[in-house]
Amino acid sequence: MSLAYSLLVLKPSNYSYIFIFLISLFLFFTGLFSTTGFFVATKKFGKERDPRVLFREVLKISAYVSFGIFIFFFLRGFKLISLLNIFLSVAFYLALGYQLFIYGRKER
Numbered sequence: 818m819s820l821a822y823s824l825l826v827l828k829p830s831n832y833s834y835i836f837i838f839l840i841s842l843f844l845f846f847t848g849l850f851s852t853t854g855f856f857v858a859t860k861k862f863g864k865e866r867d868p869r870v871l872f873r874e875v876l877k878i879s880a881y882v883s884f885g886i887f888i889f890f891f892l893r894g895f896k897l898i899s900l901l902n903i904f905l906s907v908a909f910y911l912a913l914g915y916q917l918f919i920y921g922r923k924e925r
Contacts, residue, residue, distance in 0.1 A: 835894045843887045850879030885910070 854875040859868060889906070892898040 835891075839887055839891055839894070842890065843883050846883035846886055847876075847880050850882055851876045854879055 851872070855872050858871050858875050862871060889898065889903045893900065893903060
């Protein structure tokens with residue numbers, strides 16, 4: 818928790834803590850998103866697709882999402898971006914993803 822505080826609020830003197838925190842955050846989010854995404858995808862597409870191929874696709878998408886979160890926190894750690902910019906960007910990408918993947922599929 819102190820690493821998150823130092824990343825979001827303070828400017829630490831030792832940047833290795835930022836990198837250790839960001840790498841562990843990236844791995845945590847990749848695992849979290851791939852596990853939950855795989856369960857959702859097998860519920861939705863389980864009968865018609867091979868589970869191994871489905872897991873690879875979900876893992877790739879979750880790695881991209883985690884890398885985006887990693888970049889936002891990296892920029893925040895070096896005081897190059899504000900939290901308002903992060904929240905606005907995440908809201909924009911969530912709305913864009915909804916339009917492309919959920920609303921767009923219903924239109925077809």
